[in-house]
Amino acid sequence: MQTLTINTKRTAENVGQRISREYADRLINGFKQKFPNEKQLVFISKKTILNAIKQAENISGLRFMYGFDAVNDVDSRVILMVPCNNTSTQLAIPNSILLPEGYITNKGTLLNFDKTWQVLYNHTLRFGKYFPEAAYNQIMRGSFIGINSLHTLLESEECIGINFNFGYDETIPDVASRNKPVFAAVNSFGFDIDIFDFTQPCPNLCDPVPPFNLGKIGAVDTEIQVEANNSLKLTPQFRDEFLLKNAANGGLVEMFYYANPAIYEKVMAGDSSKELYESVQIPQIAKFNSLIEKGNFEEAKIVFEKTIKGMIDTYLFQ
Numbered sequence: 001m002q003t004l005t006i007n008t009k010r011t012a013e014n015v016g017q018r019i020s021r022e023y024a025d026r027l028i029n030g031f032k033q034k035f036p037n038e039k040q041l042v043f044i045s046k047k048t049i050l051n052a053i054k055q056a057e058n059i060s061g062l063r064f065m066y067g068f069d070a071v072n073d074v075d076s077r078v079i080l081m082v083p084c085n086n087t088s089t090q091l092a093i094p095n096s097i098l099l100p101e102g103y104i105t106n107k108g109t110l111l112n113f114d115k116t117w118q119v120l121y122n123h124t125l126r127f128g129k130y131f132p133e134a135a136y137n138q139i140m141r142g143s144f145i146g147i148n149s150l151h152t153l154l155e156s157e158e159c160i161g162i163n164f165n166f167g168y169d170e171t172i173p174d175v176a177s178r179n180k181p182v183f184a185a186v187n188s189f190g191f192d193i194d195i196f197d198f199t200q201p202c203p204n205l206c207d208p209v210p211p212f213n214l215g216k217i218g219a220v221d222t223e224i225q226v227e228a229n230n231s232l233k234l235t236p237q238f239r240d241e242f243l244l245k246n247a248a249n250g251g252l253v254e255m256f257y258y259a260n261p262a263i264y265e266k267v268m269a270g271d272s273s274k275e276l277y278e279s280v281q282i283p284q285i286a287k288f289n290s291l292i293e294k295g296n297f298e299e300a301k302i303v304f305e306k307t308i309k310g311m312i313d314t315y316l317f318q
Helices: 021-034 046-053 113-128 147-154 236-241 247-269 271-294 297-316
Strands: 041-045 061-068 077-084 103-105 142-146 161-165 182-186 192-197 200-202
Touching: 021 161, 021 182, 021 192, 041 046, 041 077, 046 061, 046 077, 046 103, 046 147, 046 161, 061 113, 061 147, 077 103, 077 113, 113 247, 142 147, 147 182, 147 192, 247 271, 247 297, 271 297
Parallel strands: none
Antiparallel strands: 041 161, 061 077, 061 142, 142 200, 161 182, 182 192
C-alpha cells in the first residue's frame, strides 16, 4: 500500500488521493467514536457505480451524497451518486447535473427526482441533531470524488466494488470539513485493495453561488449586475423559522441548494438565457423578496417553490 501524499492543486477529474492504512483507520475510528450508533460503512458494487457514471455524459466525477429513507431508522441509510458536470470545474466542487429521472443509490435502484430531495433532507435532519450549534447549510452531506480517481479504484485488480467508509476528523476546526469519508476498493473476500481520501466535502465546498453578472443583454450596451435582491436565496429566518418547521418542506430546501448553482451556470452560458432570466425570473424573485419583507411567509413559500421549479424546468430540463 502506498503512503499518503498530499497535492492540494488537482483538477476536478483528479480529486481524491491514495492514503495510508494508518490514516484511513484514524478517520474511520473517528467516525465510530463520534457516531457510535450510526452505520459505519456502505458497500457499493462496481456495476452500480459504473451505472451511476453512465447516467450523464462527460462528467467530472460523482458526489456521494448521504440520505435516509426514514429519519429514525439507522438501517435505512442511503448513498446517492450524483454526477457532476465538466463545465464548472473552476469550482471546488463542480455543479451537480440535475437528472429528471433521479439518481442511482448504493443498492443499485433508481430514486426518482422528487423523492431524492426528501431522502437527502432526512439525513440532514438526523445529523443536524449531532451539531445543534451548526448552521443548517454546514451539516455534512456528502463528498465529491473525481472521475479519474474513481476509475483508479474500480480498475484495481480483482475489485468488485467500493466500501464507502464514513470518516471523521475531530481536529479540523470547520465542522463541515470534518466529513472525511474513506473510499476503499475491495475484492470478493472483502479485503481492501486500494484506499482513497482527500475528496471534497459537501458542504462547505458546494454552497450556492453568490450573485452573478449577467453581462450584456440583447441590444443593451451596458452590463447588468444582478444584485443580491435579484438572485433567489433563502434567508435563515424564512428557512429555519418557517420552512423547516414543517419537515415536509425539507426536500424543497435541499432541492434549492442543489439546483441553484447549476441554474445560474446555465443562465450565464448564453444571451437568450440571460434575457429570459431578466424578463421572467427577476420579477418573480422581486415578488418573493417583497413577501419576505412583509412577513407573508405562506405566500412567499408558494412563490419560492414555483420559481425554483420553474427555473429547473426551464434551464436544466429543456
